[in-house]
Amino acid sequence: MTTATGETLTTVDGRTALRMERRLAHPPPMVWRALTEPGRLTQWFPSDVEMEPRAGGKVRFPFRHGEGEATEGEVAEWNPPHVLAYTWDDDVLRWELEPESLGTVLVLTHTFADRPGAASFAAGWDACISRVDPVLAGGPVPARGDMKAAHERYVKEFGLDRGAAEELPVGWKVRFERQLTQPAATVWRTLLGGVSAPEVGGPVPRGFVAGEFAAGPVSELRPQEVLAYPWDLHGRHQGTVRWELTRGTGQGARLVLTQTGLPEVPASLALDVWRDRVESLAAKSAAMPR
Structure with a gap:
């Protein structure tokens, strides 16, 4: 079962960095498969992913059902099963996996320019990551559901309601x-x-x-x-x-x-x-x- 252990919003070199930490019930090698194998990614990630498995490899994000235009990126770090980082258009996603007795501590750092959009990103990643354990367990994967309440909670938590x-x-x-x-x-x-x-x-x-x-x-x-x-x-x-x-x-x-x-x-x-x-x-x- 996925457990939320915290999220922070900071500014790094003029850009916004969203850090989310979650505890997963599966060990790092299995979580790595969820992060890198197309058949598993498609079950929880917000778009399809086509990735060359190496540092410097190309990444392509074709959205399903015409939900958006395909975008591209590049693998910045490839250290299985511990660190995976890549660009997604102008954003950077960095996934860190640390083993612990009950599974894995997953840390996602999403760096981007659009600070007012941080609550949307946090609510979306919260819903996505919560599906990783069910995907790895091979059971039914829950729908993402309505994220409006989570969005508004993150707006308050990150101070995005201030002028x-x-x-x-x-x-x-x-x-x-x-x-x-x-x-x-x-x-x-x-x-x-x-x-x-x-x-x-x-x-x-x-x-x-x-x-x-x-x-x-x-x-x-x-x-x-x-x-x-x-x-x-x-x-x-x-x-x-x-x-x-x-x-x-x-x-x-x-x-x-x-x-x-x-x-x-x-x-x-x-x-x-x-x-x-x-x-x-x-x-x-x-x-x-x-």
């Missing part, structure tokens, strides 16, 4: 980049809240507004992608709020929300207000069936 603030020549800018668990069309409908489609120059639907930041008319609009508007406080223009939904990791949209403001309103207030609003939206999305 960032920067000073501008006059005032400030806050920014949230949040991976969601529903596609952009579903998130957009949720933000509209049942009201008619907005138009440039028209009122902003309530779902796009937070706190006491009064919304001016819609200034930029691309349905299911972008909505922006000026905002004011106590009748004075302060800055701009902009919502953008792009393609994210996994099956959900990536939300990028920015707000600019003047010094009379502290950026910390905007961070608190928008964090509550974004997390409310994320929780509602996670509770929806796909």
